[in-house]
Amino acid sequence: MDTVHALAMYRYHKHYVSTVIFDEKPGITAKDLSTQLGIPLGEALVILHELGEEKTELNPEAAPASVNSK
Numbered sequence: 001m002d003t004v005h006a007l008a009m010y011r012y013h014k015h016y017v018s019t020v021i022f023d024e025k026p027g028i029t030a031k032d033l034s035t036q037l038g039i040p041l042g043e044a045l046v047i048l049h050e051l052g053e054e055k056t057e058l059n060p061e062a063a064p065a066s067v068n069s070k
Contacts, residue, residue: 004046013039014047022051 004010021028021036028036034044 001046004040004043007043009039010043010047013037013043014050017047018051018054 016037017033021033025032028048030041030044030048033039033048034041037044
């Protein structure tokens with residue numbers, strides 16, 4: 001995760017995914033995101049993971065049961 005956070009464009013990619021990509025494709029996979037943006041798969045995984053956590057914090061009822069059981 002530290003390596004991904006050190007990438008120069010990471011913040012901008014994360015913002016773009018949260019504001020544009022999720023509106024178009026809310027269930028996008030990391031592989032599809034990686035391909036669509038031309039970013040490393042690891043960066044796509046971190047972005048989706050972090051945005052999923054943020055969404056869960058904002059609306060715990062929208063999270064899958066496995067996340068709520070922690």
